[in-house]
Structure formats: C-alpha cells, structure tokens
Amino acid sequence: MNKAVIRKYIILIGALLYSLAVSAQSTSELATDKPKPGEGLYSFLIRHKLSPQEHQQAFIDLNKGKFGKNNSLLAHHAYLIPSATIELHEPLFGKERAFFPLESNELKGTAFYLVAGHGGPDPGAIGQYGNHELHEDEYAYDITLRLAKKLMENGSKVHLIIQDEDDGIRDEQILKYDNHETCGSETIPLDQNQRLKQRTREVNKLYKKDSEAYRRCIIIHLDSRSKRRQIDVFFYHHKNSSGGKNLAYQLRDTFDEKYKQHQPSRGFSGTVSTRNLYLLRHTTPSSVFIELGNIQNYRDQQRFVIADNRQALANWLYEGIKKDFERNNKK
Ligand SMILES: [Zn+2]
Known part of the structure; x- marks a missing residue:
C-alpha cells in the first residue's frame, strides 16, 4: 500500500x-x-x-x-434529542487534536491557502537557544496549524499547502526538526526557485477549484534579521493587490491592539509594506506574507518557544482575518 x-x-x-x-x-x-x-x-x-x-x-x-x-x-x-454538534476532522493537527467541533459559522463562505514558510530540505532561519537549534520552518508550521484549526472551527475551508504527516500541533518548547515536509503530497525540492514555484502551483490549483467569495492566501514566516535587533511583525502585500493590502492592515491593527492590551510598555511597531516576493506576485488569490519575529533574537524567541504564545499569535491572526472578512461583507 x-x-x-x-x-x-x-x-x-x-x-x-x-x-x-x-x-x-x-x-x-x-x-x-x-x-x-x-x-x-x-x-x-x-x-x-x-x-x-x-x-x-x-x-x-x-x-x-x-x-x-x-x-x-x-x-x-x-x-x-441528538446533539447538534458537528465534528470536524483534520489528521494533520495530530492525534489529540484531529477531531474537534465546529464552533461557529462566522467564517462560512471563506477559503484559505495557508503556506508555512520553508520546509522539506529548507529549514529557513536557525536560532540558537541554549543548546538547542530552533528551526524556523517548524515554528512557522506549528503556528500555521493553529491558525488553520481556528479557521476551520469557525466555518472556513482551509488548505494546508505545506504538510507534515507526523508532527501535528505541538506544545513543546523545542520543536524537533526534520526535513520530510511535503507540498500537498509532493516532495519539496532543494532548489529555491523550484520550491517557490511548486507551492504557488499548489495554491493556484486549489484556488481554481474553489468558489468561495472570500479566498485568501497567507504565507507565514518567522524570519531572521540582525542578531541584536528585536523586530516586530511585518505584513507584506503585492502592490497591485487591494485585497492583500486590506487584510495586511487589518492584521497589523489587530496586533497593535493586542500588544497594547498585553504588553503596553513594549510599544508595537508592526508595519505594512509592499514587497515584490515571488509568492505575492504569482499566487492568484489575494495574499499576505507575514514575518512574525526574529528567531535569532533572544526576546523574540520567547514569542515562539512558549506554546501559549504560538497560540496567541494564531488567535490574533484569526481575529484580524475575521475583521477583514466582515468588513469585506459589509461593502
Ligand atoms: Zn522565512
């Protein structure tokens, strides 16, 4: 078999x-x-x-x-009287979380193409944390899964473009790394251009089959900058994509609000900008490319190694998406 x-x-x-x-x-x-x-x-x-x-x-x-x-x-x-709960199933969330109930239909009529950055032979940025290596792709994937689950729980259709059959959502601080992630069911190639083309093809293929009125592609990275700088969250869209731009601003504003609430002394400086990235240029749905922080920076590492923080990031992304969808519906 x-x-x-x-x-x-x-x-x-x-x-x-x-x-x-x-x-x-x-x-x-x-x-x-x-x-x-x-x-x-x-x-x-x-x-x-x-x-x-x-x-x-x-x-x-x-x-x-x-x-x-x-x-x-x-x-x-x-x-x-049978219970009206609808059970959903996604084995990629891992054994303990594969079955979960539909909680609302707030996002009914939406479809998402979630692309976790890097994967396969490409670990992305690598941070040093004590004796451990933190691989960007594993953390981006975990946050992406958490976001996927939130979206599905609220009625969205979700396509996980990058997949790992045996990781699931993980609560450990140090996420073990491997290199067998796939793009859909395909092996991820080593060559960077091939890799970007492959995931773009996958997004566009699925997009074509869907008919939801609100479809968005979300690309999630952590990304590494200079070692000393703590960076904030960056949201990029393609210059010609108004859908991408609206979603990027909505996400930024949501993060702004959340940081003010939870870490008022920190001063959040998330930014929205255009960037000429391959995926933003070539994916058919409106897309947003997100950098959640610097995996090589000690303070930013706290954002990623604590599972509750990864969940909070996913929840905030979810809230921003929901606002964008609702605003879109009002027009
Ligand atoms: Zn990256």
Whole structure:
C-alpha cells in the first residue's frame, strides 16, 4: 500500500473509533422530550433547533423502536434529542487534536491557502537557544496549524499547502526538526526557485477549484534579521493587490491592539509594506506574507518557544482575518 492509501485507512479507522466513542458516550447525557399533540417528526426536529435534513437520520437511529408507521412520533414516548454538534476532522493537527467541533459559522463562505514558510530540505532561519537549534520552518508550521484549526472551527475551508504527516500541533518548547515536509503530497525540492514555484502551483490549483467569495492566501514566516535587533511583525502585500493590502492592515491593527492590551510598555511597531516576493506576485488569490519575529533574537524567541504564545499569535491572526472578512461583507 502506498502512503496515501495507508493514511486513508488510518482516517477511516480513526473516524470509526470516534463514532463508537460518541455512541458509547451514554445516551443518558442527551436531552429527551415528548412530542406535542399531533406533532410530526419534522416539526419536532425544528422545535429542537435541528435541521431535518442533517439530523433526521441520527434521530431515527437514536430512537429505534419508538416510531409508528412512516416514522410517526408516538405521544407516550420521550425521544432522545441528538446533539447538534458537528465534528470536524483534520489528521494533520495530530492525534489529540484531529477531531474537534465546529464552533461557529462566522467564517462560512471563506477559503484559505495557508503556506508555512520553508520546509522539506529548507529549514529557513536557525536560532540558537541554549543548546538547542530552533528551526524556523517548524515554528512557522506549528503556528500555521493553529491558525488553520481556528479557521476551520469557525466555518472556513482551509488548505494546508505545506504538510507534515507526523508532527501535528505541538506544545513543546523545542520543536524537533526534520526535513520530510511535503507540498500537498509532493516532495519539496532543494532548489529555491523550484520550491517557490511548486507551492504557488499548489495554491493556484486549489484556488481554481474553489468558489468561495472570500479566498485568501497567507504565507507565514518567522524570519531572521540582525542578531541584536528585536523586530516586530511585518505584513507584506503585492502592490497591485487591494485585497492583500486590506487584510495586511487589518492584521497589523489587530496586533497593535493586542500588544497594547498585553504588553503596553513594549510599544508595537508592526508595519505594512509592499514587497515584490515571488509568492505575492504569482499566487492568484489575494495574499499576505507575514514575518512574525526574529528567531535569532533572544526576546523574540520567547514569542515562539512558549506554546501559549504560538497560540496567541494564531488567535490574533484569526481575529484580524475575521475583521477583514466582515468588513469585506459589509461593502
Ligand atoms: Zn522565512
């Protein structure tokens, strides 16, 4: 069996175990209710805020043997009401986080192409942290996964362009590095130009198949500057992309707000600027390229080695994106 097939089986088995776990989760936790006089299945579901289309089958399975002809409800029965939670699944988030509930539909109608910087044979910048090496690609990937999860939890479609089958979201300070990340299912080549072309191709291919009204490509780097300087967060867009520009400013303003709230003495100086980068130039969706900090700077390293900080960065990115989407919707 090749890798893809094996992975599919693992997903299937995972889903099966999960559904077993859910059904074993004792039906005693579910609410029950009796039908009102004359109430049919359809009205009963609606009254309990369930969509007949989505939940009718689950309702029938859950209450086997309690129906009259044509699944009519019987007045003397108290029916179990299935939970309306929708479960999502993304094995790339790692074993413990692969299954998670949909929390809102705030971002319904959006699609994202998330590109974690570097990967494969290219570790990006390398910071020295005590006896450890911090590889940019691993930290960029972890933050990208965390952002992906936030987006999916709120109704977005997300494409992870760079993938690592066995990393998942990690809570360690020192993220172990490897070089087997892939672009989609393809090996990442060594040559820098080939590498950029490959991920651009992948974004554009997926973009073409999607039809969401709001689609954005987000490229996440940490990036290294001079060793002594603590740098802030940089947001780049292509000069001709108004979508990219709007999103970049929205993200910058969100970070500004958050830093004022959490580290008022620090003084945040995130900037938005245009940059003629290959991915910004060639990806079809509006794109933003982000540099989150300097992995070679001791103070910036704190931003990345602490998992809660990586999560905070992902949350802030999410909030900025949400604002941009909402603003876009108002127009
Ligand atoms: Zn980089």
